[in-house]
Every structure is written in structure tokens, then in C-alpha cells.
Amino acid sequence: MKNIIKYFKMQGFKLCAVAVILAIGFSFASCASGADNASVKYSGTIEKVAISPNNTVIVKGDYWVLRAVVTGTEKPSQTVTWSIEEDNKASGTAIDSSGKLTIASDETLSSITIKAVSILDKEKSATTTVKIIDNPAFSEKQPFNDITATQLVAGITIGWNLGNTLDSGANMYNTLTALQLETRWIGVIRATTQKTIDTLKEAGFNAIRIPVTWHKAMDKDYHIRSDFMARVTEIVNYAVASDMYILLNTHHDEEIFKYMSASKEASFKAFETVWRQIAENFKNYNEKLVFEALNEPRTIGLSTEWMGGTLLERMILNEHYQLFVDTVRKTGGNNDKRILMVNTYAASTNMLAVNGLVIPKDTVPDKIIASVHAYAPFNFAQNGRDGSTARWDETNVNQTAAVNYVFNVTHGKFIVNGIPVIIGEFGALDRNNEEARAAWAKYYVSQARYRGIKCFLWDNNVSDPNGELYGFFERRDNTFRFPLYLQGLMEGAGVR
Secondary structure, three states, X not given: OHHHXXXXXXXXXXXXXXXXXXXXXXXXXXXXXXXXOOOOOOOOOEEEEEEEOOOOEEEOOOEEEOEEEEEEOOOOOOOEEEEEOOOOOOOOOEEOOOOEEEOOOOOOOOEEEEEEEEOOOOOOEXXXXXXXXXXXXXOOXXXXXXXXXXXXXXXXXXXXXXXXXXXXXXXXXXXXXXXXXXXXXXXXXXXXXXXXXXXXXXXXXXEEEEOOOOHHHEOOOOOEOHHHHHHHHHHHHHHHHOOOEEEEEOOOOOOOOOOOHHHHHHHHHXXXXXXXXXXXHOOOOXXXXXXXXXXXXXXXXXXXXXXXXXXXHHHHHHHHHHHHHXXXXXXXXXXXXXXXXXXXXXXXXXXXXXXXXXXXXXXXXXXXXXXXXXXXXXXXXXXXXXXXXXXXXXXXXXXXXXXXXXXXXXXXXXXXXOOOEEXXXXXXXXXXXXXXXXXXXXXXXXXXXXXOOEEEEOOOOOOOOOOOOOOOEEOOOOEEOOHHHHHHHHHHHOXX
């Protein structure tokens, strides 16, 4: 028996010795794979290291992943050692080996310097300054008038779209600044200001739609860049300061939001993640901020893209809308009773699209708005090809019928069932026919108002003859390009 015990004791000692040796070995291996990796064989020359994005902005309590690009001969390793230069930073402010930079909520520094050093040549490095800001969103719940969706729509006179701005396109993982993402389609000289919104309010617009394309400012996990979110928030705050009704949406995000069976689960994940972040950021705003789930949700390139889509697509779209409502409500704050807006498939007035929209179930009653887009009649308002016309004639039944169809269809489907309606986009191309557009605008908006429907003018800032000429308000100097057109809009809205 004693011999057996002695045997196991000896074996135990051997096992312990092996374990210690393995632990030491792994320890050396770990160090070797890090910044001082001496085992990396590289006979080339490192030319430089660059950090992307450069001079970024991060909100306290948020993060972003920086990327290092190492250039040189013979395809050098892209691995770098990351560090923060400041010793007096908050303890929670840190950068990990992947370049993920987290800014502590209690950070007192207004900026920090990040350094990236090549593991192949410690003499080759790059630095960038990261600006640290407070989140401009309201941190405390604002007074909230708990009205119905119908009451909110009734308070709108006429709205305007901040088009081709925050909704401008860009690829994911780009290195553009938040300002560049805002102005790449219109130029920095037209960046949105408080004066922009104030001028519109003074002219009679008491509502603004703020289209935003989000996927251009997010990472692979759909985390939205805090500098872009902060810029969106600043613009929303301009509208709040002008006491405007506000529609805030997801716009050209078809790259991540899909309505086919094969991609719907990934789309649900992206959609929920994006809307959770938006809702969290704006949860303390008052009732005049409305969340619009999607813009013109559709499958681009499908033969039925503008004809109501397929039954399956409409069903999947309705699932997105239910997820939208559920996600927003869970974020709390004022979002437990915030008014929300959903669009038909492609925001179309096609009967398949209109009848296919299922108003999502909600935890609170009377908080959903239905929306469509309608450039009618087509040949006058939108057609830029053969068959178009610059003439508007209120006695022409073909023209007026096209306008009234929009309102009759939406009134019959939604309003009579207690769901208010907003025309999220409408307008008429400039064909050097301002008087005709003014008369059309008065008719269009007044007919909508008669049925309790409110309209938001599409303004893409385009005045180039080769583009879609919906430019209306010149943001360089905050002037209206077409005063007669403006007058027609306001007369139709009952403002003048």
C-alpha cells in the first residue's frame, strides 16, 4: 500500500513539473506574439504607419475602433502596438490590442493622443488626436405632452425635408468626418445651422423631416460612430430650439435592411441594433420628435419594386415594423409613449402597398402614423423623360384625379380607421414653371389638409439642370429660390 501511495506522489510531482514548464512556455509564447514579437521574420523595410480615421471625435462613454495601416516592402504585418500618450486620463479610458478605444464616462480631458507603433520597426509609428465631447442629447427627460398621433399631425401646418444631407451615401468603413458625411452631396458651405431651421420656421414651416443614412457611419457590429450621432443630435437640437415637429428616420440603409427570406434574420439584427441606439440617444426628447422606421423600404432592382412588392416582402416588412415598435418602447424615457411612423412598401400609394401595411401592435394606443410619398401627377411632378409636362391645369381632371387618388386611398385605408397620415415626400420638378408649380402646390396641400393629411416638401438642394430639380431652399445664404412656389405652399397649408 505504501508503495502505491509513493508511486502516485511521484507521478503527481512529474505532472506538476510538466504543468509549470508548459505554463512558462505559454507565457513566452504570449509575449512573442505581442508587440515585441522577435520571432517575426521580415526582411523588408517599413515605410510608414497611418491611423484611420484621423482626428476623430468620440463621445464620453462610447467607443470606436481605430485602424492602423502599415506600408512597406514585402507585405509587412499590419500589427501595431496601441497606446494612449496621456498619463492623467481617466482610468476607464483605454485602448486594446485591436485598436478599440473606449472613452470613460467620467473623462475630464478634452482630447487624447493615440499612438500606433509597428511591431516590425519601433521607429515607425503614427499618432492621432482624438477629441472628446459630451453627448449633446438631453440627459434628463423633457416635459412630454401625451397626445395622440392624430393630435400631433393636426398640429403640423407643413413640413420640409433636409434632403441630400445626412442621408447622403457612402460606403461602410469609410474614413470621412461627420461633417463630410453630412455635406458630401451639397458642399460644406451648405452645412446645416440654427439659422437654416430658423429661416424655414419664419417662412411658415413648423415641421422638418431629417433623413439619415446610418450604415455609412457604423462598424461591422452596427455600432454607430458617436461623432456622427452627435452631429445628427446637434441638428435635431436646432429643430427643437425652433419648436419644430421633427421626423427622424433611417433613409438609404438598403445595404443592411432586407425584405427577403434569405436575409431577413440578419436584417432584423441590424434593424434592432440601429434603432436601439437611436432610441436610446433621443429617449428624453419631447413629443414633437417622431421616429420614422424606414424611408422607402423595398428590394432594389426587383421588377415589383415600385408596384407594391411581393406578398412575402410585405410580410417581412411588417415584421420589421413590429420589431421597431417593440425596440423603441423598451428603451424607456419618453419613448414608452413616443409617436412612431411607418411607411407602406416603397412608401408607395399602390393599392398592394397600402393594403399590405399592417399597423404594428403597441403597448399604448393611438401612437402610430402611416406615411406614403407621392409626386403626383407623375408627368408634372416627377417625370423627367418623354411624356412630361410643365403645365398644371386645375380644370384638367386627369391631373387633379392623380392628386386626389393619393389622398382618397390613404384616407380610406388609414384615417377612417383612426390612423393619421403624413405625406413624407412630395414636390414638383423645376421646369422653369414657377407659376404652375405654385398653383399646383396650393391645390395639392389644400386637398391634403381638407382630409387631415399633412405634407413634407422634398428638397434635395439640386439646381443643376442635369439633376432632379427639387432644390427649393438655398442653404448657402438661407434664401428661397422660388417665392411664388413658397406662397402657393403656404396658402395651401392655410398659413397665408
